[in-house]
Amino acid sequence: MKTWTTKSGPTITRVMGGRCNVFLVSHGGRFLLVDTGPAGMWRLLISRLRKLGAEKLDGIVLTHTHFDHAGKAARLREMFGCPVYVHRSEAELLEKGANPVIRGSTPFGSAVAFLASITPKKMLAYAPCATDVTVDERLDLPDFGPNTYILHTPGHTRGSMSVIVGGETALAGDGLVGMFRSTAFPPFAEDSRELVESWGRLLGTGCRIFLPAHGGAKNADELRAEYERRRVAHRAP
Numbered sequence: 612m613k614t615w616t617t618k619s620g621p622t623i624t625r626v627m628g629g630r631c632n633v634f635l636v637s638h639g640g641r642f643l644l645v646d647t648g649p650a651g652m653w654r655l656l657i658s659r660l661r662k663l664g665a666e667k668l669d670g671i672v673l674t675h676t677h678f679d680h681a682g683k684a685a686r687l688r689e690m691f692g693c694p695v696y697v698h699r700s701e702a703e704l705l706e707k708g709a710n711p712v713i714r715g716s717t718p719f720g721s722a723v724a725f726l727a728s729i730t731p732k733k734m735l736a737y738a739p740c741a742t743d744v745t746v747d748e749r750l751d752l753p754d755f756g757p758n759t760y761i762l763h764t765p766g767h768t769r770g771s772m773s774v775i776v777g778g779e780t781a782l783a784g785d786g787l788v789g790m791f792r793s794t795a796f797p798p799f800a801e802d803s804r805e806l807v808e809s810w811g812r813l814l815g816t817g818c819r820i821f822l823p824a825h826g827g828a829k830n831a832d833e834l835r836a837e838y839e840r841r842r843v844a845h846r847a848p
């Protein structure tokens with residue numbers, strides 16, 4: 612399990628990789644899970660949390676409500692009795708266990724999105740989960756370290772959010788991807804222009820490291836260089 616430390620205190624551990632990175636933010640004996648992965652591999656997740664000393668969770672943030680991020684949310688919420696944070700615009704989807712629309716932003720993404728559109732809805736569904744805290748533009752999380760907060764960073768989906776940890780490291784969900792060397796732009800975006808604008812917001816946080824839910828980290832210089840190119844192409848401010 613890979614760990615990132617911040618100067619201001621909180622640490623971040625990648626608890627699960629593969630289909631969706633699941634991150635645990637730890638600070639002063641408190642634990643915040645960011646995304647849950649798809650429905651499977653339950654025992655592995657729980658044993659890894661225990662290994663990290665997380666006998667309890669103090670919160671679960673869903674960066675958005677695609678099935679590969681929210682798949683274990685209901686079960687974790689029930690087990691740990693902790694609040695689930697989701698953006699206001701996706702709370703209803705979470706409560707139904709419904710996947711937001713998948714829209715391609717590249718030829719590859721469009722082909723996959725087309726396949727998803729003809730896939731029976733049931734296959735992309737997940738266990739419905741109650742929402743405890745809805746987030747709008749920003750929500751401070753002082754229990755998980757100074758300068759730790761949730762930021763609305765839409766584009767991949769309407770309600771996509773990032774978690775800024777200690778003002779240094781961003782857990783960006785699917786707002787960017789780390790599978791490709793040449794680009795951080797996700798193959799799926801409901802609104803590509805909005806996504807580029809969200810990169811501007813992310814860069815404005817002062818974070819140096821951006822951890823996506825798929826693939827490895829991007830640094831601020833890489834993200835800024837691509838942002839400058841794309842903001843012209845997408846006419847983002």
Ligand SMILES: [Zn+2]
Nearest residue numbers: 675677767785
């Ligand atoms: Zn997604």
